[in-house]
Amino acid sequence: MAARHPERDQIRLEEVLSALGNPIRLNIARILGTQGERACGAVGTQLDTEMSKSTLTHHWRVLRDAGVIWQRPEGRENLLSLRWEDLNALYPGLLDSILGSAARQAAS
Amino acid sequence: MAARHPERDQIRLEEVLSALGNPIRLNIARILGTQGERACGAVGTQLDTEMSKSTLTHHWRVLRDAGVIWQRPEGRENLLSLRWEDLNALYPGLLDSILGSAARQAAS
Numbered sequence: 001m002a003a004r005h006p007e008r009d010q011i012r013l014e015e016v017l018s019a020l021g022n023p024i025r026l027n028i029a030r031i032l033g034t035q036g037e038r039a040c041g042a043v044g045t046q047l048d049t050e051m052s053k054s055t056l057t058h059h060w061r062v063l064r065d066a067g068v069i070w071q072r073p074e075g076r077e078n079l080l081s082l083r084w085e086d087l088n089a090l091y092p093g094l095l096d097s098i099l100g101s102a103a104r105q106a107a108s
Numbered sequence: 109m110a111a112r113h114p115e116r117d118q119i120r121l122e123e124v125l126s127a128l129g130n131p132i133r134l135n136i137a138r139i140l141g142t143q144g145e146r147a148c149g150a151v152g153t154q155l156d157t158e159m160s161k162s163t164l165t166h167h168w169r170v171l172r173d174a175g176v177i178w179q180r181p182e183g184r185e186n187l188l189s190l191r192w193e194d195l196n197a198l199y200p201g202l203l204d205s206i207l208g209s210a211a212r213q214a215a216s
Contacts, residue, residue, distance in 0.1 A: 013213045014131045017206070021126025091209035098125070101199035105121045 003064055003071045003078075008086040011067035016087070016094075019066035024051070025059050026102050029068065029082065033099040037081035040071075111172055111179045111186075116194040119175035124195070124202075127174035132157070133167050134210050137176065137190065141207040145189035148179075 020026050024047060031043050044056050051059075060080065063069040070081050087095045128134050132155060139151050152164050159167075168188065171177040178189050195203045 012131075013206075013209050014129050014134050016129075017125045017134070018129025021122050021124075021129045023120075023122045026122050026125070091205075091212065094205050094209045097199075097202050097205035098121075101121050101202045104199065 003061075005064055005070065006067045008067075008089065011086060011090055013091060013094075015066040016068055016091075019062050019068050020098060022059075022062075024049070025063055026098075028059060028063065028080075029095075030099055030102050030106070032069065032080055032082045033095075037079050039077040039079055041077065043080060111169075113172055113178065114175045116175070116197065119194060119198055121199060123174040124176055124199075127170050127176050128206060130167075130170075132159070133171055134206075136167060136171065136188075138207055138210050138214070140177065140188055140190045141203075145187050147185040147187055149185065151188060
């Protein structure tokens with residue numbers, strides 16, 4: 001079953017910032033920003049901490065509900081990707097700026 | 109008594125995003141971004157909703173603890189201002205991008 005996603009005009013900046021205002025979710029966004037669409041499992045294994053499936057599911061949901069990511073089923077997997085087109089239409093340059101800042105912090 | 113503030117190198121991106129990931133606090137940042145340093149009371153009266161002093165105090169504290177604002181006493185008032193210099197040094201362009209996005213959303 002396809003998960004529910006907010007429409008573009010339902011996305012709110014404060015919810016995008018709040019969703020990304022967490023080290024795990026910021027890291028998930030960085031991974032998707034660098035690698036493009038990825039399966040949930042493949043993203044999960046790249047995180048610093050080992051997390052239960054239910055914890056990961058919670059993080060995907062927060063990002064999805066805020067309009068930060070698409071989540072779509074393919075076979076037995078769920079694929080995740082950033083909503084670049086919607087976020088850039090609403091807030092030009094914001095996602096680039098946040099991911100750039102995250103990369104800068106990670107490198108420091 | 110002067111409030112405690114994190115040093116520049118203690119500021120974390122996820123905490124900045126989380127602090128701004130709230131409609132009231134995002135609005136406070138917009139007001140300070142447009143008007144520069146302002147007294148707590150003067151900011152409070154510009155918010156859409158009337159809020160108790162303790163609620164406002166909570167919001168100043170979250171922004172201050174995340175490293176988003178300076179809060180300094182002057183006479184019987186507390187003055188608030190954005191930490192432009194620190195935030196731009198850590199994350200060049202990020203605060204501009206967030207405040208620009210907030211202005212865009214408010215105008216839509």
